[in-house]
Amino acid sequence: MNEKRILLAEDDLISATLLQESLASLGYQVTLAEDGRKAKELFLENQFPIVITDYDMPDVNGIELIDFLKEEEVEPIIIVLTNNSETSIIIDIMRRGIYDYIVKPIEAEELSLKLQRAFEIHNIRKLEKVAKREREMRLESHLDWIKWKEKIGGSGKFKNLNQNLFESLKTSFNQGTGFGALVSLLKIVSDSAEIEGDFYKIDTEIMGLIKTNAEMAEKALYTFSEIDEILNGKIELETISLINLYHEIKNVTNEMSNLLDIQKNYLYLSEKKSSFDQNKINIHKKYFIMALKEILTNACKFSIPESSIHIVMYIEAKSLVISVYNSPIKNSDRTEGIPLEFENMIFEPFFRLTKFVYDDYKTLDFGLGLTKVESIIKRFDGKIEIKNIIDHLYAKSQPKTKVICRISIPLVIENGI
Structure with missing residues (x-):
């Protein structure tokens, strides 16, 4: 039930009970806290993905609770309830980096929609954090990996x-x-x-x-x-803003419904960032979309049925990064995802980890798709890697293997800046 847990901080017991019952009917597990102090204690005992807090509470109020939660290592998605609709108060609340606010009385449908999107964002942020932690671990082990390859260069294992x-x-x-x-x-x-x-x-x-x-x-x-x-060949690249690219990716996700329906998978795209308006990259749009569709098709084919696929888009080190995460099915040898020794091999022509043919997806299954994807990304002076990451963010849940396909494409640097 980790994905459906909510901490509700509300000093009005009647309102809190009614809201708890309403959310429980929608499948959420709600823990009540009568004020901000109790909410802090409960959060420290067991971190919650979503916190709904009243603005006005005795002792520790909503603002103090928000400030506390923003300092936590795993920051929850915060929704504020308030009786006050004054613009200055709303602006003060939003400036603190909360997800959203609701002016009382609460409309059940409005809250339901906000919670649905809030959990999507929580999952995406969680994946971003896992990926960042995994990259740090990879940097430490990179030299060992190079030494290992050199060691087995002439051996039977190679x-x-x-x-x-x-x-x-x-x-x-x-x-x-x-x-x-x-x-x-x-x-x-x-x-x-x-x-x-x-x-x-x-x-x-x-x-x-x-x-x-x-x-x-x-x-x-x-x-x-x-x-x-x-x-x-001679490929003419075009300069495209990241906000336009975001909308192109959004269109691709809308076109994936038929493939997602095969195993009842879900596809989510991270939220737009304000920095997308000011930054651009050089790509060939048709080939970029071709590569993205190939990556998403692979994610659909090799994901656990009814699991979620996430696309996360952000800027890092003067590059656009697009990461696609999925929860992999087991391979024929009972391994999961992309074993370490095959991380570089998967881009070789005809290399396939599985010998199955996936007729439902109308793909060739010759082992050429990722070869084509890598060729496309390289023409944009970009990089691509596909590997396993271990989701061990929450100590109380069993670590899970996810596959990340990470693309980075350099930003256009204008005026030497």
Whole structure:
């Protein structure tokens, strides 16, 4: 129930009880605190993702409680209830960095909508914090990883990695639709087709399968052509503001509904930031959208059913960072997500961690998608990495593995600034 817990600080017992019952009917677990002091004690005992506080309370009031909560390592989403609609008071409340406020009397529908969005934002902030902590840990272990690669450079373990790549290549051409199926079908035709004059008589069902697999093979060859064009062709980049890019990404998320419905997954995009208006990047819009759709399709395919996928967009170190998080299903060898030894291999052509074909998603499943994505991001002078992170933010919950696909694209620096 961690995701549905709310701390309610309200000194009016009748109002607090009514609100608690209303929220409980919506599936929330509400803990009551009769004033700000009690709310502080309860929060220190067990941190809450959402805190709803009254503005006017005895002893420790709403403002003092907000100031306390803002200093906590894991800052909750704060919603303030107030009887006062004066502009100066509302401005003072919002300046303290709270999520939102509601002027009493409380409309149940309004509060429900605000809470739904508040929990989405909480999850995104949580992922951002986990990713930041993971990056710090990765920096410490990066040298060890380089030494490990050097150590196994001529060993059997490194050869096994290459063998996995060649096995993936073999599987891609011999399993499922496309080249491998064409070879099998043509052998069937060669063995079974009857000759009538100058023609072969071929079963209509077999011919239909040949046409289907020829189309898939053609798509694979077209993907090769696309990758070659991306790597070596003349691509004109355009300068686009981050706010416009945000809306483009929003449009892509709206177009993903059919794929999300397959496993009943949910897709969330982080909120816009004011800095998006002033900053720009250089990209090719069509190729960027192509790469993003490939990443999101992979997230859908390899996520636990009914789990959430989050897109987080922010600025860091003079670059735009776009991170996509998902909760991965287990691989055939019972590992989760992207094992460390395969983090660099996944961008190699034909490399696949799974040998399954995902017909519902209408993808080629040849192991070329991420190769194309990496080629696109590199043309923007960007970087991409896909790896596991461990979500251990809350000590009372069992750590969970998530996969992060992190793209960084340098910002346009104008006037030498």
